Amino acid sequence: MTKIDQIETVILDIPTIRGHVLSMATMRTQTAVLVTIRFSDGSVGVGEGTTIGGLSYGAESPESIQSAIDTYIAPALIGRDADDVNGAIQLVDRLVKANRIAKTAVEIALWDGLGQRLGVRVSQLFGGAVHERLPVAWTLASGNSDTDIAEAQEMIETRRHNIFKLKIGKRSVRDDVAHLARIKAALGDAASVRVDVNTAWSLQDARWGLRGLQDAGCELVEQPIPARDRAGMAELTRDHQIAVMADEALNGPEDALAVAKARAADVFAVKIGQSGGLKRASEVIAIGQAAGLGLYGGTMLETALSTAAALNLFATVEHLAWGTELFGPLLLTDDILTQPITYRDFCVEVPQGVGIGATLDPDKIAFYRRDSARITRAIAGE
Secondary structure (H helix, E strand, C coil): CCEEEEEEEEEEEEEEEEEEECCCCEEEEEEEEEEEEEECCCCEEEEEEECCCCCCCCCCCHHHHHHHHHHHHHHHHCCCECCCHHHHHHHHHHHCCCCHHHHHHHHHHHHHHHHHHHCCEHHHHCCCCCCCEEEECEEECCCCHHHHHHHHHHHHHCCCCCEEEEECCCCCHHHHHHHHHHHHHHHHHHCEEEEECCCCCCHHHHHHHHHHHHHCCCCEEECCCCCCCHHHHHHHHHHCCCEEEECCCCCCHHHHHHHHHHCCCCEEEECHHHHCCHHHHHHHHHHHHHCCCEEEECCCCCCHHHHHHHHHHHCCCCCCCCCECCCHHHHECCCCECCCCCEECCEEECCCCCECCCCECHHHHHHHECCCCEEEECCCCC
């Protein structure tokens, strides 16, 4: 029996290519927690846990993710059967409440290791890929209309993206709608334009804002009001033609079921980190499918490592009505993989290698790591 022998975590800080303006923070660096699991047969699996804007977005920070893994998750898994990934997931869920991103990082490494040992892609472990490439959106988040228009036009001309999501919510609703309208008018039918409010609006603001966005040609609005206001989301979904997407409201399958039952969204933004791992994200997908909701492959602006893992899962989904936004690696000034993920013809390609299809570049990891790695090892003889 192959056992889990060693678990290592390290924090990386990688600059972004420009300021990424959200309603709650402006990102100029992305921080990722990398997990490396070494198994007793010599195989290795890698994973990643990434959040947005420190603690301004959610309850987990890079530091808390690393601490949860080192202090609670890793000691519980050392010495266990490496192939029993479901058993590991269930054990960690019993011992560690919430901390979904930390769980995701470890789980990705477990699936990656299993795929490496079996000589198959992780997508095969979830039933097999039905896509080799997926549509991919780009986020326009400079906050300046002229800058965003120029950036979008360049993306269209180079055939990298023709789906754009605007980050709004820091200004007045009226100004945000005007910003969207100007960009949509400039791009016309050459692009799909959507917005993400990141919970910044009140319900009253959203009633007016969705109407204005709809009239301006916006196709979808993501999480316009606080995640806890399920009744408000249901009202907006019912009363407007523009598609309403749940994001921060979805933290695993239990939330997905509650949102679907309340008809509090037209679309699920499925994020592997926010769901609690690939398996829980697959359950969120299944609930969305059963409820007849649209699906969208979301991102926490991960590096190429976690992006590769997400692509392996989303490649197994027959119909992603709203595509994906798995552009995280493109927002960073550097790639940490030896073979970068391919973006072309308005799509992102699913990695072809075994496991999650990602190989870390050791020189890049050494350069961007915040401090020395912390390692949990099995006791000799156990």
